[in-house]
Amino acid sequence: MWSPTFVKAAALLLYILLISSVSECVYASSTGTAPVQVAIAATDYVCGSGGNWSMQYTLRTLGGADWSPTLAVYGDMGTANAVSLPWLVEEVASGGFDAVLHVGDLAYDLFQCLYVHMGPEVQGRENWFLPLQEGGKVGDKFMEQVEPIATQVPYMVAPGNHEWLHNFTHYKNRFSMPGNSENYHYSWNIGPAHIISFSTEVYFFLEDGLKLIEWQYHWLEQELQRVSAAEYRGERPWIIAMGHRPMYCSTNNDNDCDHHNSVVRVGLPLEYKYGLEKLFYQYGVDLELWGHEHIYERMWPLFNYTVMNGSYENPYTNPGAPVHIVTGSAGCREDHGDFKKDQPEWVAFTSRDYGYSKMTVHNATHLSFQQISADQGGKVVDEFTIIKDYHGPYRAMDL
Numbered sequence: 001m002w003s004p005t006f007v008k009a010a011a012l013l014l015y016i017l018l019i020s021s022v023s024e025c026v027y028a029s030s031t032g033t034a035p036v037q038v039a040i041a042a043t044d045y046v047c048g049s050g051g052n053w054s055m056q057y058t059l060r061t062l063g064g065a066d067w068s069p070t071l072a073v074y075g076d077m078g079t080a081n082a083v084s085l086p087w088l089v090e091e092v093a094s095g096g097f098d099a100v101l102h103v104g105d106l107a108y109d110l111f112q113c114l115y116v117h118m119g120p121e122v123q124g125r126e127n128w129f130l131p132l133q134e135g136g137k138v139g140d141k142f143m144e145q146v147e148p149i150a151t152q153v154p155y156m157v158a159p160g161n162h163e164w165l166h167n168f169t170h171y172k173n174r175f176s177m178p179g180n181s182e183n184y185h186y187s188w189n190i191g192p193a194h195i196i197s198f199s200t201e202v203y204f205f206l207e208d209g210l211k212l213i214e215w216q217y218h219w220l221e222q223e224l225q226r227v228s229a230a231e232y233r234g235e236r237p238w239i240i241a242m243g244h245r246p247m248y249c250s251t252n253n254d255n256d257c258d259h260h261n262s263v264v265r266v267g268l269p270l271e272y273k274y275g276l277e278k279l280f281y282q283y284g285v286d287l288e289l290w291g292h293e294h295i296y297e298r299m300w301p302l303f304n305y306t307v308m309n310g311s312y313e314n315p316y317t318n319p320g321a322p323v324h325i326v327t328g329s330a331g332c333r334e335d336h337g338d339f340k341k342d343q344p345e346w347v348a349f350t351s352r353d354y355g356y357s358k359m360t361v362h363n364a365t366h367l368s369f370q371q372i373s374a375d376q377g378g379k380v381v382d383e384f385t386i387i388k389d390y391h392g393p394y395r396a397m398d399l
């Protein structure tokens, strides 16, 4: 066995290499050289530094606010047992996706050093937790695995609990999301949608006390205020929030979402400060995307455990509350999740299959969603459309 000192020294060296190997991207197109972050036109590029350069890749063109993008959405994929990966790679290659939202739990785990192959045949829960050995080989493997996707379309991430080690160091350093929060929280536009990514993990890893919770909550408040101004929302009407741990789920484990007063939903125990459900409701967030539970489930429009259907016949037409989707079944080494025997009345549809979601933001009024089962050969197992004539605070609709 390696001594702990050796492992630490090796890990430190890897971190230094990781952090110091600053690479630059150069465009081979007529636009000459430009940083990769500002490229929004289809462009050929190579990436690297010094004498080492990648092969030439092409970025997909992103359109403006009147464009109808299709996004892949999933959480909890991992390197071992990444069941959905071949489907995702194929759909990106054939132009099926314009961007990806990976809602946390990326590699299982970015920081680990051992890549152990465990396929779907390994269902034993004793295999869920590998010994914690740092080094980042699993992270390298993950980055290679998503290369055919992330070199072509934006690969947008949120932090999950599996990214936790050393204050999310690998998560912070391996990705470069917009803004300056080290990928903790950020927002961006695609077509008619404004997407807000945030960390549910600030509520559970409390080394910094309330500091990170307050930092994020105030940012969310300011951000929601900014993007709900009429001139902004007129152009990007759909506000979509994504975070790793859901407020609601009907699985049978003892996670935060299994508790009526989930921390993400109502805030910290006793004081109930910094809960996100009320904040998102007040600003009229349209859709909330989650992972963490290794299943897919769709809720009826929901606020404070009350179903707020647009109407009985068309629950998602002008819904009275945000729509929650849990899509954490892309794969990963931890097996499928299980549902409670008695399903609550606020759950509309559930699936245990491995798979991923496909979301199309058609225009200001229509957003459609599908769940693709990798287990059933790419079959669409769920499908629904949210139709909204109005985007804004739900209270306004109650008047």
Ligand SMILES: *[C@@H]1O[C@H](CO)[C@@H](O)[C@H](O)[C@H]1NC(C)=O
Pocket (backbone or CB within 6 Å): 049, 050, 051, 052
């Ligand atoms: C290319 O990368 C390798 C491995 O990091 C390194 O050993 C080599 O010196 C690099 N080559 C050049 C020309 O920079």
Ligand SMILES: *[C@@H]1O[C@H](CO)[C@@H](O)[C@H](O)[C@H]1NC(C)=O
Pocket (backbone or CB within 6 Å): 167, 182, 207, 208
């Ligand atoms: C963790 O990272 C955040 C964001 O960079 C920082 O504000 C915080 O102080 C760090 N916490 C510790 C314990 O290092």
Ligand SMILES: *[C@@H]1O[C@H](CO)[C@@H](O)[C@H](O)[C@H]1NC(C)=O
Pocket (backbone or CB within 6 Å): 278, 304
């Ligand atoms: C949610 O419902 C509970 C009763 O079940 C009530 O006490 C609470 O005030 C409600 N919260 C909000 C934000 O409406």
Ligand SMILES: *[C@@H]1O[C@H](CO)[C@@H](O)[C@H](O)[C@H]1NC(C)=O
Pocket (backbone or CB within 6 Å): 300, 307, 309, 311, 312, 313, 314, 315
């Ligand atoms: C919401 O709509 C669905 C679909 O029609 C229905 O099954 C469910 O009972 C409705 N919930 C309420 C509270 O009306």
Ligand SMILES: *[C@@H]1O[C@H](CO)[C@@H](O)[C@H](O)[C@H]1NC(C)=O
Pocket (backbone or CB within 6 Å): 362, 363, 364, 365, 366
């Ligand atoms: C919005 O998209 C939907 C679904 O594609 C379509 O039926 C509808 O006509 C579109 N509305 C407008 C105003 O283009």
